[in-house]
Amino acid sequence: xxxxxxxxxxxxxxxxxxxxxxxxxxxxxxxxxxxxxxxxxxxxxxxxxxxxxxxxxxxxxxxxxxxxxxxxxxxxxxxxxxxxxxxxxxxxxxxxxxxxxxxxxxxxxxxxxxxxxxxxxxxxxxxxxxxxxxxxxxxxxxxxxxxxxxxxxxxxxxxxxxxxxxxxxxxxxxxxxxxxxxxxxxxxxxxxxxxx
Amino acid sequence: xxxxxxxxxxxxxxxxxxxxxxxxxxxxxxxxxxxxxxxxxxxxxxxxxxxxxxxxxxxxxxxxxxxxxxxxxxxxxxxxxxxxxxxxxxxxxxxxxxxxxxxxxxxxxxxxxxxxxxxxxxxxxxxxxxxxxxxxxxxxxxxxxxxxxxxxxxxxxxxxxxxxxxxxxxxxxxxxxxxxxxxxxxxxxxxxxxxx
DNA sequence: TGTACATCAGTGAACGCGCGTTCACTGATGTAC
DNA sequence: TGTACATCAGTGAACGCGCGTTCACTGATGTAC
Numbered sequence: 001x002x003x004x005x006x007x008x009x010x011x012x013x014x015x016x017x018x019x020x021x022x023x024x025x026x027x028x029x030x031x032x033x034x035x036x037x038x039x040x041x042x043x044x045x046x047x048x049x050x051x052x053x054x055x056x057x058x059x060x061x062x063x064x065x066x067x068x069x070x071x072x073x074x075x076x077x078x079x080x081x082x083x084x085x086x087x088x089x090x091x092x093x094x095x096x097x098x099x100x101x102x103x104x105x106x107x108x109x110x111x112x113x114x115x116x117x118x119x120x121x122x123x124x125x126x127x128x129x130x131x132x133x134x135x136x137x138x139x140x141x142x143x144x145x146x147x148x149x150x151x152x153x154x155x156x157x158x159x160x161x162x163x164x165x166x167x168x169x170x171x172x173x174x175x176x177x178x179x180x181x182x183x184x185x186x187x188x189x190x191x192x193x194x195x196x
Numbered sequence: 197x198x199x200x201x202x203x204x205x206x207x208x209x210x211x212x213x214x215x216x217x218x219x220x221x222x223x224x225x226x227x228x229x230x231x232x233x234x235x236x237x238x239x240x241x242x243x244x245x246x247x248x249x250x251x252x253x254x255x256x257x258x259x260x261x262x263x264x265x266x267x268x269x270x271x272x273x274x275x276x277x278x279x280x281x282x283x284x285x286x287x288x289x290x291x292x293x294x295x296x297x298x299x300x301x302x303x304x305x306x307x308x309x310x311x312x313x314x315x316x317x318x319x320x321x322x323x324x325x326x327x328x329x330x331x332x333x334x335x336x337x338x339x340x341x342x343x344x345x346x347x348x349x350x351x352x353x354x355x356x357x358x359x360x361x362x363x364x365x366x367x368x369x370x371x372x373x374x375x376x377x378x379x380x381x382x383x384x385x386x387x388x389x390x391x392x
Numbered sequence: 393t394g395t396a397c398a399t400c401a402g403t404g405a406a407c408g409c410g411c412g413t414t415c416a417c418t419g420a421t422g423t424a425c
Numbered sequence: 426t427g428t429a430c431a432t433c434a435g436t437g438a439a440c441g442c443g444c445g446t447t448c449a450c451t452g453a454t455g456t457a458c
Contacts, residue, residue: 163359192388
């Protein structure tokens with residue numbers, strides 16, 4: 001195929017390049033000019049696809065949520081697991097997603113998407129992901145547990161997997177030799193949090 | 197006192213203004229020109245005090261660690277508490293520091309300070325803070341617990357309080373009505389993590 | 393199948409702006425005698 | 426106590442740079458007939 005005047009799929013290339021920049025901690029460099037340069041395209045070409053950098057970032061975030069939710073649903077939809085096994089495996093899947101896709105994960109919880117009345121697509125996806133966690137953790141509690149207790153347990157569990165993900169991702173748990181073993185160990189412990 | 201030609205304490209003012217910008221999510225605006233503008237001082241004045249923005253930020257971070265460690269030491273140095281009470285109170289103090297000083301807290305764990313061979317002052321402070329947590333959690337374990345187990349428990353506990361802090365700070369636990377109650381409830385639960 | 397035309401996607405020059413940084417300067421402060 | 430001088434801290438003009446954004450343009454692609 002001869003090199004065409006048109007890029008082919010500049011939109012997808014922009015999403016990919018943005019993600020790569022977040023991954024390599026070059027968030028501060030993200031901008032239309034820099035992206036155009038990296039994709040070897042003229043300065044103004046990106047404007048054909050995104051009105052602003054914020055909208056570009058939110059598109060990347062929505063892609064990320066889709067991947068994230070797909071991965072979690074592999075666990076929540078697995079009928080072979082007991083409720084407690086499912087809770088534990090969900091935690092493991094959550095943390096592994098974060099470790100495998102640190103750039104995406106960091107972006108998913110970027111504060112800027114959680115302003116009232118903006119980025120509703122992203123916020124809706126975030127709520128959906130939390131819903132999976134709430135349902136899975138609630139199934140491990142006594143049937144007559146109050147909604148308040150269910151919410152507390154789910155939020156505490158979420159905090160723990162989020163914290164584990166963040167610290168592992170940022171390399172702040174350097175001492176840990178076998179990450180997978182540590183993750184499994186931690187998620188086993190999290191089962192204790194539901195015991196009231 | 198007549199308005200002097202000299203600012204008086206521009207260095208301290210720079211630290212304070214930087215912190216305020218982080219607190220109000222204007223991190224992207226931090227720069228010598230913007231700081232000079234806010235402090236009503238000429239563009240080049242800040243250069244008398246800091247060689248680069250990175251060094252300015254690391255000075256802010258060191259201030260933050262000092263405050264953070266002081267707050268934790270109020271708990272670890274309290275002889276009236278049992279080991280388990282001390283562990284729980286340490287978690288509560290940790291989370292409350294984060295909630296009360298979100299800007300400082302966010303900065304303390306900024307990835308940029310954890311590159312090998314740079315910002316050793318900051319890294320040393322971070323290690324000291326973790327040391328307090330490791331010691332306190334280890335005291336709750338059986339005396340013959342292995343260093344490996346001690347480290348695992350401490351890291352898991354750290355992840356949990358870090359996660360709780362982050363989500364509370366970022367307003368992602370909106371449902372929580374009584375924050376202090378939720379924090380106390382969570383830190384009580386964390387005691388279970390040490391039971392093997 | 394061929395042609396005419398509309399639309400799409402990328403170009404390249406230009407604008408105004410804010411940034412970091414340098415430099416010779418000067419007013420303010422501190423100190424030696 | 427007064428004076429002379431060194432040093433300190435802030436000034437303001439200037440440089441070069443990269444950014445976002447606009448605009449008239451044009452090559453490439455798709456489609457109607």
